Amino acid sequence: MSEARIIDGKAFAAKLREQVAADVQALKVEHGVTPGLAVVLVGDDAASQVYVRNKGEQTLAAGMHSETHRLPADVSQDDLLALVGKLNADPSIHGVLVQFPVPDHLKQSDIVAAISPDKDVDGLTVTNAGRLASGLPALTPCTPLGCMMLLKDALGDLRGKSAVVIGRSNLMGKPMAQMLLAADCTVTIAHSRSQDLPGIVRQADIVVAAVGRAEMVKADWIKPGAVVIDVGISRFPSRDPVAAAAGKTRLVGDVAFDEVKAVAGAITPVPGGVGPMTIACLLANTVTAAKRLNGIGA
Amino acid sequence: MSEARIIDGKAFAAKLREQVAADVQALKVEHGVTPGLAVVLVGDDAASQVYVRNKGEQTLAAGMHSETHRLPADVSQDDLLALVGKLNADPSIHGVLVQFPVPDHLKQSDIVAAISPDKDVDGLTVTNAGRLASGLPALTPCTPLGCMMLLKDALGDLRGKSAVVIGRSNLMGKPMAQMLLAADCTVTIAHSRSQDLPGIVRQADIVVAAVGRAEMVKADWIKPGAVVIDVGISRFPSRDPVAAAAGKTRLVGDVAFDEVKAVAGAITPVPGGVGPMTIACLLANTVTAAKRLNGIGA
Numbered sequence: 001m002s003e004a005r006i007i008d009g010k011a012f013a014a015k016l017r018e019q020v021a022a023d024v025q026a027l028k029v030e031h032g033v034t035p036g037l038a039v040v041l042v043g044d045d046a047a048s049q050v051y052v053r054n055k056g057e058q059t060l061a062a063g064m065h066s067e068t069h070r071l072p073a074d075v076s077q078d079d080l081l082a083l084v085g086k087l088n089a090d091p092s093i094h095g096v097l098v099q100f101p102v103p104d105h106l107k108q109s110d111i112v113a114a115i116s117p118d119k120d121v122d123g124l125t126v127t128n129a130g131r132l133a134s135g136l137p138a139l140t141p142c143t144p145l146g147c148m149m150l151l152k153d154a155l156g157d158l159r160g161k162s163a164v165v166i167g168r169s170n171l172m173g174k175p176m177a178q179m180l181l182a183a184d185c186t187v188t189i190a191h192s193r194s195q196d197l198p199g200i201v202r203q204a205d206i207v208v209a210a211v212g213r214a215e216m217v218k219a220d221w222i223k224p225g226a227v228v229i230d231v232g233i234s235r236f237p238s239r240d241p242v243a244a245a246a247g248k249t250r251l252v253g254d255v256a257f258d259e260v261k262a263v264a265g266a267i268t269p270v271p272g273g274v275g276p277m278t279i280a281c282l283l284a285n286t287v288t289a290a291k292r293l294n295g296i297g298a
Numbered sequence: 299m300s301e302a303r304i305i306d307g308k309a310f311a312a313k314l315r316e317q318v319a320a321d322v323q324a325l326k327v328e329h330g331v332t333p334g335l336a337v338v339l340v341g342d343d344a345a346s347q348v349y350v351r352n353k354g355e356q357t358l359a360a361g362m363h364s365e366t367h368r369l370p371a372d373v374s375q376d377d378l379l380a381l382v383g384k385l386n387a388d389p390s391i392h393g394v395l396v397q398f399p400v401p402d403h404l405k406q407s408d409i410v411a412a413i414s415p416d417k418d419v420d421g422l423t424v425t426n427a428g429r430l431a432s433g434l435p436a437l438t439p440c441t442p443l444g445c446m447m448l449l450k451d452a453l454g455d456l457r458g459k460s461a462v463v464i465g466r467s468n469l470m471g472k473p474m475a476q477m478l479l480a481a482d483c484t485v486t487i488a489h490s491r492s493q494d495l496p497g498i499v500r501q502a503d504i505v506v507a508a509v510g511r512a513e514m515v516k517a518d519w520i521k522p523g524a525v526v527i528d529v530g531i532s533r534f535p536s537r538d539p540v541a542a543a544a545g546k547t548r549l550v551g552d553v554a555f556d557e558v559k560a561v562a563g564a565i566t567p568v569p570g571g572v573g574p575m576t577i578a579c580l581l582a583n584t585v586t587a588a589k590r591l592n593g594i595g596a
């Protein structure tokens with residue numbers, strides 16, 4: 001049997017960003033609307049700084065309006081909520097994103113609840129979870145949205161396919177299951193309590209692994225020809241001892257890539273698979289929000 | 299092999315109503331709170347009249363406050379929404395239920411959206427769907443809630459069990475899947491687009507059939523010993539030709555009861571299985587809402 005096709009998430013994300021940029025241009029020219037994304041960063045966590053800078057740069061590169069609001073680590077909950085309220089009311093802003101985690105004295109669930117569901121481009125609010133679960137137009141979490149795009153590109157019509165999602169988080173596993181169900185898959189949600197996980201996964205035409213356990217999914221779990229989407233990211237020291245001593249790391253997914261690619265029909269690598277899709281989908285969600293807020297298009 | 303245990307939903311519902319009545323009594327004595335349920339009925343549909351009368355009688359029998367608001371079939375959307383708003387604001391009312399269907403000139407989704415999520419004892423609102431999907435305290439639709447109670451009674455701990463839900467409606471299949479997932483089952487949602495439905499169902503320790511196709515689920519679909527919950531209700535003419543000529547009907551579930559009971563470990567009959575649970579769960583939801591609205595207990 002031939003090896004799996006490697007799904008190039010980086011290339012797909014680049015194409016998606018081009019599409020977003022074209023949509024932004026059309027919105028500007030035809031409707032005088034410039035989609036705007038506001039990112040709120042509390043404190044000076046190094047990793048968050050990098051994420052927020054990337055988001056800002058990609059937002060600008062797509063021709064959109066970008067704002068980054070940096071608040072001190074000791075900002076009060078009230079001041080943070082006041083800023084969110086201001087952004088909710090600002091007609092030049094269509095997406096509001098608070099970079100998590102926030103310092104311990106701030107309550108993440110209250111912050112999420114303060115974001116207008118119509119500007120909730122991370123798809124975190126209860127309202128968007130309910131809209132998704134009810135089959136209504138929703139803003140959905142970016143990572144499962146990116147997985148869906150890769151799956152539709154790999155398989156075309158998903159109707160009637162058997163899909164297994166491993167992991168049931170609110171941000172990944174559960175919305176992923178809802179999206180696969182909306183695409184007419186038969187959907188199984190498996191998790192740490194599931195019995196005979198290999199046997200469950202072996203039934204699936206589509207496997208989405210989102211548990212965060214490095215290389216858990218083995219070759220003999222996979223039905224030959226299945227499409228495997230690896231959402232997990234674990235970080236380990238580099239295999240090169242010199243590089244490792246210098247602090248270099250390598251990223252590993254939930255799937256034992258080298259052996260699974262000999263069985264699967266298509267597979268996302270880590271890195272370069274699902275990861276690059278996330279920010280591209282954030283931009284796409286911001287355009288979607290801008291259209292809906294202005295009553296434009298579908 | 300021995301025949302399946304027949305799950306007596308009528309007896310279970312009677313016990314549940316007793317428990318609700320005891321909870322109501324305790325709320326009155328200890329907190330001075332009398333749970334109140336308001337039902338809104340538009341027009342004079344005969345079946346709806348019967349349902350609404352049953353709800354009112356059972357609400358009173360549990361010691362609760364009951365109101366029925368009858369509106370003419372030509373009531374305007376505005377007048378109906380104004381009544382819902384008044385009930386939302388009324389501190390003596392903890393559950394607000396509009397009996398569906400409503401006449402065609404009224405928009406069901408807008409009516410549901412007007413009900414306060416904290417008084418939405420039918421679990422119809424997007425907010426409650428989102429709360430359920432997010433693992434937050436929710437008011438959930440009554441029929442899947444009743445199914446969960448019967449399953450927990452039949453099986454004890456559901457953890458790690460493999461459950462298949464056939465049907466994916468917003469009111470039954472989807473919330474059922476969420477509840478089974480919250481109880482740590484491995485959950486598969488199957489539907490009309492699923493391939494090899496018998497093979498999928500045959501994997502399951504728990505089968506919940508909610509499609510509305512009479513006697514679709516056959517004996518050879520069922521793993522020996524599985525627990526089968528039949529939510530479907532189809533109505534046919536009586537088998538007795540004289541009774542049929544007189545308009546007598548019989549109810550049939552989604553499961554071919556006579557053959558499946560020879561294979562299953564336990565099974566709900568139709569009628570007398572899930573059906574009687576629904577109003578009892580509506581009363582239980584109203585007590586839950588009354589407690590939460592008054593900041594009492596869990």
